[in-house]
Amino acid sequence: MKFKANVKVMLKPSVLDPQGATLERALKSMGHDNVSSIRVGKLIELVLESPDAQEAAKAANDWADRLLANPNMENYSLTLEPLT
Amino acid sequence: MKFKANVKVMLKPSVLDPQGATLERALKSMGHDNVSSIRVGKLIELVLESPDAQEAAKAANDWADRLLANPNMENYSLTLEPLT
Numbered sequence: 001m002k003f004k005a006n007v008k009v010m011l012k013p014s015v016l017d018p019q020g021a022t023l024e025r026a027l028k029s030m031g032h033d034n035v036s037s038i039r040v041g042k043l044i045e046l047v048l049e050s051p052d053a054q055e056a057a058k059a060a061n062d063w064a065d066r067l068l069a070n071p072n073m074e075n076y077s078l079t080l081e082p083l084t
Numbered sequence: 085m086k087f088k089a090n091v092k093v094m095l096k097p098s099v100l101d102p103q104g105a106t107l108e109r110a111l112k113s114m115g116h117d118n119v120s121s122i123r124v125g126k127l128i129e130l131v132l133e134s135p136d137a138q139e140a141a142k143a144a145n146d147w148a149d150r151l152l153a154n155p156n157m158e159n160y161s162l163t164l165e166p167l168t
Contacts, residue, residue: 008127010127010129020128023128023130023151023152024130026151027147027151030150030151032143032147034132034133034134034143035130035131035132035133035147036130036131036132036133037129037130037131038128038129038130039128039129039130040126040127040128040129041126041127041128041129042124042125042126042127043092043094043124043125043126043127044104044107044122044123044124044125045094045121045122045123045124045125046107046108046119046120046121046122046123047119047120047121048118048119048120049118049119049120050118059116059118063111063116063119066114067107067110067111067114068107
């Protein structure tokens, strides 16, 4: 059975986000003073084949822990949906 | 009124994604042959102040078009939620 996993990886709130700060400065310099708190993260989409949803979630969490996210600086959240 | 916008920016399907290809190779080299179609995108979270949801959506779409996404290579989708 195939599943699609979406792994959302964001820098921890305590970690400085220079990319977000740059975007915020750019928007403000374009005259948009109503913007704040820009954070830039990664979104990783993948398809995995697994006998059931539980195994798929286990595998995707394992990959996120070990490869996709840096646990020192980033948090991740994961959603999984079956592909028909 | 404050709104939180989430802008999901992904490379167009026709555009090669070297970062995704590298992750896929890494997972396969770790023995995970059940993974495929990895794509890596950006997720931009921001807070904007706007009189109503319609204005907020208009502003966020405008910013995504002009700054956050590269319309030549990327697609984006946007969600907006009011912050209490």
